[in-house]
Amino acid sequence: MYDHNTYSQPEASSISYNHSENTGNSDSKASAPSHEINTQTITPEQMAMIQQYNYLNYYNQGYYAIPEAGQFEGIQRCHMHSKPDLNCKFCRKYKSSVHEISRLAQQKQSIQTLEEKRNTIQMTNSTTYNLNNLLRNNILASEYYKSLFSMQTFQDVVNELIQYGTHAEPYCSTATRAPSTLFCCLYKFFTMKLTEKQMYSLLDNSKSPYPRCCGLLYLRYVLPPDKLWNCQCR
Secondary structure, X not given: OOOHHHOOOOOHHHXXXXXOHHHOOHHHXXXXXXXXXXXXXXXXXXXXXXXXXXXXXXXXXXXXXXXXXXXXXXXXXXXXXXXXXXXXXXXXXXXXXXXXXXXXXHHHHHHHHHHHHHOEOOOOOOOXXXXXXHHXXXXXXXXXXXXXXXXXXXXXXXXXXXXXXXXXXXXOOOOOOOEOHHHHHHHHHHHHOOEHHHHHXXXXXXXXXXXXXXXXXXXXXXXXXXXXXXXHHO
């Protein structure tokens, strides 16, 4: 089988053609048209293109055999067309690789999402989260809680709790109906539906006691009573 690893690029000076070399006639040599190629005009980029596309395995690669995105990332854009041309084999190969990378990325994301759903902590009530109705309504009406909507990741909420958490009471001490930072972050965690890994991260947090307190409250509100003790013992 042809091995492209053993392919050796000819020296630039050897790329020259002259059909009158073997005639042995100086007159015919003078009258014959010259077909010599000026090898000095071949740039290093062109030589790299020649080396990339001038081996058989480029056309015969079974790159769908092992569906790993790393195999497709090495396929370069067609050197002849700035816009993909479906009549060009290089463009088709590049376009197929782009689609395959996208498909594999979506497949990986779907697997991760499914795995996270499997590890989500079980909830007895996924609507009100067993919170007192008055407290829940005050949290939903709070401007501070609304400011948490922009936080999309678990770690963002944890950092917010570490930075601004000052106590574990449901309401701020300065007003009777303003919910505290900890309970607003707790409700944000409810809506995110934490996984077991995220819960362990809360309970093992060493930067502040408030993430640990928030994790215990989360378990206390949403877990079935028969599973609460086993979870805390773990």
